[in-house]
Amino acid sequence: MINSKEIESLHVESDELYQVLSIEGDSLINLPQNMDSHLMLEMYKKMVSCREFDEKAMKLQRQGRLGTYASFKGQEASQVGSSIALEFSDWMFPTYRDHAATHTHGQKWSTIFLYWMGHIDGSICPEGKKILPPSVPIATQLLHAVGTAWADKLKGEENVSIVYFGDGATSEGDFHEALNFSGVFQTPTVFFCQNNQFAISVPFEKQSASKTIKQRAHAYDMKGVRIDGNDIFAVYLTVKEAVDRARNGGGPTLIEAVTTRYGSHTTADDSKKYRNQEKIEKDWPTTQDPIPRLEKYLRKNHLLDKETEDEMKREIKKEIDEALSIAENYPKATTKQMFEHVYAVNTATIKKQEEEFLHLLGEER
Amino acid sequence: MINSKEIESLHVESDELYQVLSIEGDSLINLPQNMDSHLMLEMYKKMVSCREFDEKAMKLQRQGRLGTYASFKGQEASQVGSSIALEFSDWMFPTYRDHAATHTHGQKWSTIFLYWMGHIDGSICPEGKKILPPSVPIATQLLHAVGTAWADKLKGEENVSIVYFGDGATSEGDFHEALNFSGVFQTPTVFFCQNNQFAISVPFEKQSASKTIKQRAHAYDMKGVRIDGNDIFAVYLTVKEAVDRARNGGGPTLIEAVTTRYGSHTTADDSKKYRNQEKIEKDWPTTQDPIPRLEKYLRKNHLLDKETEDEMKREIKKEIDEALSIAENYPKATTKQMFEHVYAVNTATIKKQEEEFLHLLGEER
Amino acid sequence: MTQEKLTMLQAINQTLDQVLETKEEVMLLGEDIGKNGGVFRATEGLFEKYGGDRVVDTPLAESGIIGSSIGLALNGKIPIVEIQFLAFIYPGFEQLVSHAARMRYRTRGQFSVPFVIRTPYGAGIRGPELHSESVESFFVQTPGLKVVAPSTPHDAKGLLISAIEDPDPVIFLEDTKLYRAFKEEVPQEMYRIPIGKANVVKEGEDLSIIAWGGMVREAMKAADKLEKSKGWKCEVIDLRSISPLDEETIIHSVKKTGRAMVVHEAHKTGGLGGEITAIINENALIYLKAPVKRVAGFDIPVPSFTLEDQYLPNALRIEQGINETITF
Amino acid sequence: MTQEKLTMLQAINQTLDQVLETKEEVMLLGEDIGKNGGVFRATEGLFEKYGGDRVVDTPLAESGIIGSSIGLALNGKIPIVEIQFLAFIYPGFEQLVSHAARMRYRTRGQFSVPFVIRTPYGAGIRGPELHSESVESFFVQTPGLKVVAPSTPHDAKGLLISAIEDPDPVIFLEDTKLYRAFKEEVPQEMYRIPIGKANVVKEGEDLSIIAWGGMVREAMKAADKLEKSKGWKCEVIDLRSISPLDEETIIHSVKKTGRAMVVHEAHKTGGLGGEITAIINENALIYLKAPVKRVAGFDIPVPSFTLEDQYLPNALRIEQGINETITF
Numbered sequence A, B: 001m002i003n004s005k006e007i008e009s010l011h012v013e014s015d016e017l018y019q020v021l022s023i024e025g026d027s028l029i030n031l032p033q034n035m036d037s038h039l040m041l042e043m044y045k046k047m048v049s050c051r052e053f054d055e056k057a058m059k060l061q062r063q064g065r066l067g068t069y070a071s072f073k074g075q076e077a078s079q080v081g082s083s084i085a086l087e088f089s090d091w092m093f094p095t096y097r098d099h100a101a102t103h104t105h106g107q108k109w110s111t112i113f114l115y116w117m118g119h120i121d122g123s124i125c126p127e128g129k130k131i132l133p134p135s136v137p138i139a140t141q142l143l144h145a146v147g148t149a150w151a152d153k154l155k156g157e158e159n160v161s162i163v164y165f166g167d168g169a170t171s172e173g174d175f176h177e178a179l180n181f182s183g184v185f186q187t188p189t190v191f192f193c194q195n196n197q198f199a200i201s202v203p204f205e206k207q208s209a210s211k212t213i214k215q216r217a218h219a220y221d222m223k224g225v226r227i228d229g230n231d232i233f234a235v236y237l238t239v240k241e242a243v244d245r246a247r248n249g250g251g252p253t254l255i256e257a258v259t260t261r262y263g264s265h266t267t268a269d270d271s272k273k274y275r276n277q278e279k280i281e282k283d284w285p286t287t288q289d290p291i292p293r294l295e296k297y298l299r300k301n302h303l304l305d306k307e308t309e310d311e312m313k314r315e316i317k318k319e320i321d322e323a324l325s326i327a328e329n330y331p332k333a334t335t336k337q338m339f340e341h342v343y344a345v346n347t348a349t350i351k352k353q354e355e356e357f358l359h360l361l362g363e364e365r
Numbered sequence C, D: 001m002t003q004e005k006l007t008m009l010q011a012i013n014q015t016l017d018q019v020l021e022t023k024e025e026v027m028l029l030g031e032d033i034g035k036n037g038g039v040f041r042a043t044e045g046l047f048e049k050y051g052g053d054r055v056v057d058t059p060l061a062e063s064g065i066i067g068s069s070i071g072l073a074l075n076g077k078i079p080i081v082e083i084q085f086l087a088f089i090y091p092g093f094e095q096l097v098s099h100a101a102r103m104r105y106r107t108r109g110q111f112s113v114p115f116v117i118r119t120p121y122g123a124g125i126r127g128p129e130l131h132s133e134s135v136e137s138f139f140v141q142t143p144g145l146k147v148v149a150p151s152t153p154h155d156a157k158g159l160l161i162s163a164i165e166d167p168d169p170v171i172f173l174e175d176t177k178l179y180r181a182f183k184e185e186v187p188q189e190m191y192r193i194p195i196g197k198a199n200v201v202k203e204g205e206d207l208s209i210i211a212w213g214g215m216v217r218e219a220m221k222a223a224d225k226l227e228k229s230k231g232w233k234c235e236v237i238d239l240r241s242i243s244p245l246d247e248e249t250i251i252h253s254v255k256k257t258g259r260a261m262v263v264h265e266a267h268k269t270g271g272l273g274g275e276i277t278a279i280i281n282e283n284a285l286i287y288l289k290a291p292v293k294r295v296a297g298f299d300i301p302v303p304s305f306t307l308e309d310q311y312l313p314n315a316l317r318i319e320q321g322i323n324e325t326i327t328f
Ligand SMILES: Cc1ncc(C[n+]2csc(CCOP(=O)(O)OP(=O)(O)O)c2C)c(N)n1
Pocket: A095, A097, A136, A137, A138, A165, A166, A167, A168, A169, A170, A196, A198, A199, A200, A261, A265, D031, D060, D062, D084, D088, D091
């Protein structure tokens, strides 16, 4: 357990961002025991791996080897830092932009590639894991995370449900209903909002008259925290605290992790149309990129040397190349498969449609 | 304009109820100029009239002369006090329980009778007024009041839109979306919540973990006020202030008027099943009934004598009897009318269905 | 077999009691279903018996109810949701259509949402606005959902048990005008009526009448009357399930009678009458001696209750339809 | 008449520009329609030209958008709403079905909601999950709404102007695969194509094919091919409006050809094919030489995009249907 007293005193009652790791790579607090070098290196490795995946995916998309893709570049600290605080059997409800979180929690890169290749197997998670497919309809997944957490509470199981969503999602009615239900039934849910300041083209100032998302927690007498989402220590410590509290019956938490969407909304979007993308690309590397920030810390504290890093990067590249190769060599989805799993046992009507269509295709060949 | 400084200091930053008129009928502040004896007597008359209507309606329902009916008994101060603060051309969006408000704003008792008699003409308001039919789907009407107010703002017209809703309504997604939209577009909307502490059988403690509804305003950086909804002075002054502010471009307000639903949810409901109805009926007359409270004030200040009151009550009885007679003698809705107004010009399909059915009924006779 | 005469409401109440008793995963959720026992009293006494963790009064938010029930179902619970009236399902429409119905498909069977949504529907009890809708076709058009609509207390029990045991989401439609309309022998035991199988409630050779829910009674009234007055023998099919539809029973019957009529409360245009007509057309066109007749709600909003009897298909309109079809 | 070759997107953009210019009550509302010009660029340049009070980037909340637009419409504005993709209309479903569609009826004509909801629909552009739905039948089943689905740039302009001028709420469905599929001459002037009238795009005697939106092109492909290969002449009817349906044109055509086929992307069961089949059955049964054929989306969720071409009705399936029907 973290010394939560110390953390709370830093961030709870203010609208300022809770920060632990400065841009220069210095820790602003005495780090708790559980944040050891092993964990920090793991954080680093995951972030680098996610960045590598993301950049690869962007490239593949340009080559026409993936469909539309939603980059999470810039949000690695938020996603890795939060998911690394989870236990194996915790539930995770991601959006289309949360692959750094799902991967850290156990989703395979090859499956994530399949997802963006438009393959029907792209939403399956490894056996035994509870990672749901990316939720496309905005904010709907918040309620699912209330339900799974509620069931765990009723069953006396100690799992936590974490749900990811964006700043835009906070405008939907489901955001409100989810937080309200969670408050009423005191479910062990962690509401993790990545405020990357844009919902496609709409800046947060246009989403709401309120200046923060954190302040919404008060409407449900829930704990709300606002943190620097580019600071993986702040993210980890905050989420760990929330997860521990939830697991111990202390109820839900709303976390607002303020971060930056480095690129366009998706590859189908062009952020130059609505924001000063040049300025972002110029400032971001030195002020917001979460990876060099942690790297500086690790170097200053002699936890990372050139050799380890090179080796790490080689490994990562290999892993992602292999994942891509698995995905690209994955059997094409068949027409037959298209008809599967509508129901546990498909209806006669579906079976008939399947048969007729397969027959027609057979004739065609 | 009210001296809003004084009022604000009393109620804005606290979760306590803003009260002006004590249970004993004494004013706790120096009443502003515009609250003259004329207005107070009007308030009294309206409340008495509304009570008379409500009790009559309950009786008629028992006799089978009305369908299911939703009593507003106990909420007269909230409804009359708020609507009396409006201008003629302000928009009003009521629920099924807000007839004291709609009547005060100009709706005819005879039409309200027709509504509960299940007549298709029961939702029409007097020419030139902007009183919408009671909204049945909970919380949906909040957004309409955002839209009408927004249009007025865009057109440079000085109307305000007031919307009525209950404590239960605050759990719906539409509550959230409406307050958020109103905050973003700074619409001249007054969100008037009658927290009568129950949504059918569900007490507010089960609706939300939050202790007040007022505190939700902060989530939208909106002004929120919590008032004694049985105190017609507090209601009037608060709403007047909100309405004036809205009209002058100061944006929306969320008002939580804490009051009591004296009876069951509707005549189809039996509140004894889920709350201590006996206790409510015992305590309410002396502690919560808004009418004797104002009556005491008027008497103490020699604004009401027995004679005026008797005359007033006779008039009211007569008015309501006449309204009932109008409603009961109102022409029955015809089959032909049933087909009207689906579209501005009905489709060929509807016309055909109408013709065929009228033909069949003709044969039948 | 112990039998008892029960109304449909009592049969539903008994069923819920028995599944709460025998399946610990079952939870009831809804507005006012706790102490109040539901606005129609379908859950009467269950809160007292099973407590607030299993019979849950939720906040007033249908997306919240359906959405959190999806989560509960993902995690081993069997939520039985009561939506107070069918039209109030709309706030939860996205959760139902974009999630509950698709969870199994999008995860290739890895996750599923085995829950039941019970909701009163239909006109005829002098309800206020929006308390009388029959929008079942929305759910029938949605792959991944099943839709059931019993017409008797006995069927309600057997179908509700099947719905609860079904591994997929089921919408269970309860016609309000049947709730207390009549009593019938209902076995005390738990029994199942299969989802997807229609019930021929009256055999006949001259015309097949297809209906469900409260419209089955209207169809029977008209059929009985015309049998007496004109000697026409109508076959009356109670679909019981409207998704999946029992095409086999429908087609078999129409091939025999050569004439068909669909009766439903929902608005005619876009209602299920069209679907059933098309099924007949596709499979038994050459047997048809007359056009398939649709007797349905008009293409207008369900009007305020002084006019609802005019809106509702009734025996008179059905008789006329039979007459028209048989004498075509 | 000045003409210009435009894509459907350009035609819509031009129309919106012109109505903003000529009708001061018109407002556009939606997610990302401002600076960004909409995710498909239908509103490109309009924010810059007319400003943020008339081309409004709303918060991300569809009930909020539709609900507040109802209020705007009540109070003299003509909101033209863009819902980013059809499936994202669900959060606003209650506002649409329980309010927009019923306002005129419940107030006996005193209040009404003259607005237009534009939304992309349909599969075929490799979109992510839930970006490819065709759930038009939900709206057709709802009295009080009108539903329009153009198949060409020219029709899009004429129908959109009619929709905007219509005193009732209109759902304007834009097939994503047509947006940039081809260009066609579109008059610069404002012109109207009446809502509720179908367009016979190809005359023929052997079979009537009824379609709308992108399926009109598939139907034409198949019809042209079989005309060449087998000499069969199909009549192709582009419905343009799917609510109200132009029964007259459909019936007239089927009486002539004696055969009919409906092609739609929506799932077969509960889709409009059933309704249209029933209309034909009711009015032209004795003319039918073969069952009305439905070529439709399967009764499965629209699958991930590597399979969407398999899901979509295409010329091959239509040809087979024509063959089956003509040789019945
Ligand atoms: C209900 C719904 N409405 C609209 C959309 C279209 N849409 C997809 S992503 C998006 C913006 C989401 O913004 P945010 O919640 O901030 O998440 P981010 O993309 O920034 O991670 C929108 C409007 C959708 N997917 N679902």
